[in-house]
Amino acid sequence: MNTSSIKIGILAAACACSLSAFAAGKVLIVQSYHEGHPWVDAVNASVKKTLAGTGAEVEIFCMDAKRHSQEAEKLKAAQAARDKVASFKPDVVITSDDIAQSYFAKEYVGKAGPQFVFCGVNAEASAYGYPAANVTGILERPHFNETMKLLKTIRPNATTIAIVSDDSETSKWMLGQMQAAQDSAMKIVSSEQASLFTDWQAAVTKAQGAADAVVINLYHTVKKEAGGASMDPKEVMAWTLANVKKPTVGFFDFAIKDGVVLGIVESGEEHGYEAALMAKEILGGKTAKDLPIKTAKKGLVMINVVTAQKAALEIPFESIQAADLVIDK
Structure with a gap:
């Protein structure tokens, strides 16, 4: 050989x-x-x-x-x-x-x-x-400050944010991380975790009365009654979008797909x-x-222009052009 x-x-x-x-x-x-x-x-x-x-x-x-x-x-x-x-x-x-x-x-x-x-x-x-x-x-980790900068492209004068989330363990950790990450440019003025749908509705009402924009974080363990099964998340989101009049922000791709206006999200x-x-x-x-x-470092810039149009929110063309994913239908 x-x-x-x-x-x-x-x-x-x-x-x-x-x-x-x-x-x-x-x-x-x-x-x-x-x-x-x-x-x-x-x-x-x-x-x-x-x-x-x-x-x-x-x-x-x-x-x-x-x-x-x-x-x-x-x-x-x-x-x-x-x-x-x-x-x-x-x-x-x-x-x-x-x-x-x-x-x-x-x-x-x-x-x-x-x-x-x-x-x-x-x-x-x-x-x-x-x-x-x-x-x-x-x-x-939530891309909090980066998302707040994205929010300011449609609400330059926004200085306050309110957070609404379900009562899951993941939500608990995320809320703490967002509190720690906030800076003087955007202050968290309200942070609520809801177990029941009635709690969620009250939290959403409080949030939009307290802040310039609302974070819709997680909404997947909300229940209609204690001890019951979790609601369909899309039902929770549908009610939320019908009742929130402020810009909405999220940190997950599915939240933007479900109708939240924008976010830099985990993939x-x-x-x-x-x-x-x-x-x-x-x-x-x-x-x-x-x-x-x-x-995880990457983060995807996502914008839902359908929700933005319904809410009469103007998204700068530069922001849409720079997004990784635009929901347009």
Whole structure:
């Protein structure tokens, strides 16, 4: 055998080893919420797309905690997720959003078994015992001041903002981060978390009477009655848009798609992509401790011109031209 043949043989063997490492890999995505939720679907699709061609076997488990948000229901879902880990035996578990961390993933910190990669986490990583030898991931933070600057392109004299959100754990962390991020250019004068729809309606009424613009944050765990199922988020948003006369601001792509006027938003696609890249590296031989925790940086500029037109809000052409995504129908 000549030298070239030896080199080719070594290269082929190396490639085969690399591919076999991926082919043997299993990835489990544990979602805090349900399939059909825009963030969940974006993360799932992005993970699958990024891992396509690696040979990794991907399965999904949904805790469904937005529609089933009672404590007993979340504990039951967490146990079901642990059962899924035991039966599927994944090499990597991707956990999305805070519920999956607080009720499920944190129980695995420092233990033998699969490596964990989180995404869409609003809390400080330390709240769950992260980072750890077997846990890394991507933090999610609202692009508050950047969004306030975008707001000022349509309301240059705006100086006050009011925030309305549901009572989810994610909302709690986000509200704290927004309070910490505010500067003298835009003051938060009201911040309300609503459990029931009647509370939400009162909070919206208070918000638009108190501020120059209203943040519609999360609205997915609002219920018509205590102990009941969460309402359809689109129903909550439809009432809100029909009753808010001030400009509305959001921090999620689905909020702008549902009718909020503008925002620089977090992207489930970005979080899924980054989490899948980390999973790839782990399947290739690295461990979570080799991969530092990241904060998602990109942020997408989104504007809903349909809502703006209905509210008689003038959006400068320069802002529309600079947007990553414009909702125009």
